[in-house]
Amino acid sequence: MNIEAIYESADALLKGHFLLSSGNHSGFYLQSAKVLENPKNCEKLSKALADMIRAAKIEASLVCAPALGGVIAGYELARALGVRSIFAERENGEMILRRGFTVAKGERAIICEDIVTTGGSAMETAKLIKAQGGEVTAFAALANRGFCRREGGTNGDSSCKLNKNIPLFALADFAFPVYSPDRCPLCATHGKPTKPGSRPPSVPQPKAQ
Numbered sequence: 632m633n634i635e636a637i638y639e640s641a642d643a644l645l646k647g648h649f650l651l652s653s654g655n656h657s658g659f660y661l662q663s664a665k666v667l668e669n670p671k672n673c674e675k676l677s678k679a680l681a682d683m684i685r686a687a688k689i690e691a692s693l694v695c696a697p698a699l700g701g702v703i704a705g706y707e708l709a710r711a712l713g714v715r716s717i718f719a720e721r722e723n724g725e726m727i728l729r730r731g732f733t734v735a736k737g738e739r740a741i742i743c744e745d746i747v748t749t750g751g752s753a754m755e756t757a758k759l760i761k762a763q764g765g766e767v768t769a770f771a772a773l774a775n776r777g778f779c780r781r782e783g784g785t786n787g788d789s790s791c792k793l794n795k796n797i798p799l800f801a802l803a804d805f806a807f808p809v810y811s812p813d814r815c816p817l818c819a820t821h822g823k824p825t826k827p828g829s830r831p832p833s834v835p836q837p838k839a840q
């Protein structure tokens with residue numbers, strides 16, 4: 632399966648000049664929500680991810696995703712694995728379980744994101760599961776930005792926040808270069824960077840009176 636082609640055809644792999652949430656600039660941006668806009672894409676990708684996890688004999692009875700980004704991918708992975716799906720959400724800066732979600736003592740869980748960058752939210756979610764008495768057997772993501780090393784991959788560096796003793800499963804690495812704003816070659820040729828993640832759709836704004 633050509634993951635990059637699937638992302639490109641869904642307009643989920645943007646090319647241009649972007650301001651990332653880290654403050655760095657890049658010529659590429661992954662808009663994973665766009666690839667999940669098509670439920671058939673989501674199903675196909677999640678089934679492939681579930682196959683990798685099963686082949687590695689990872690055991691779990693539950694998938695937990697950090698909201699908001701991971702919820703759709705987590706739900707679909709849980710469906711492909713035939714297990715429960717829950718999500719954690721942030722309240723006052725801290726990941727918690729709400730809505731009656733619980734984790735049984737000793738229950739095995741997979742933490743799932745749509746995309747893993749440095750894995751901060753995934754690791755916070757893993758700590759939450761552990762604090763509830765559960766055990767995290769794997770991290771999973773449709774795409775990996777290459778800061779963390781996935782099973783079978785070669786990328787990864789010291790900025791990865793995931794526990795190295797827990798395997799990360801992802802379908803592909805999208806390890807494109809990022810630049811600090813003072814060293815960005817695109818600033819000279821592409822004007823100001825845009826921030827696609829938080830950019831609202833281009834609807835006409837009502838004029839102020």
Ligand code: ZN
Nearest residue numbers: 656815817818
């Ligand atoms: Zn730039």
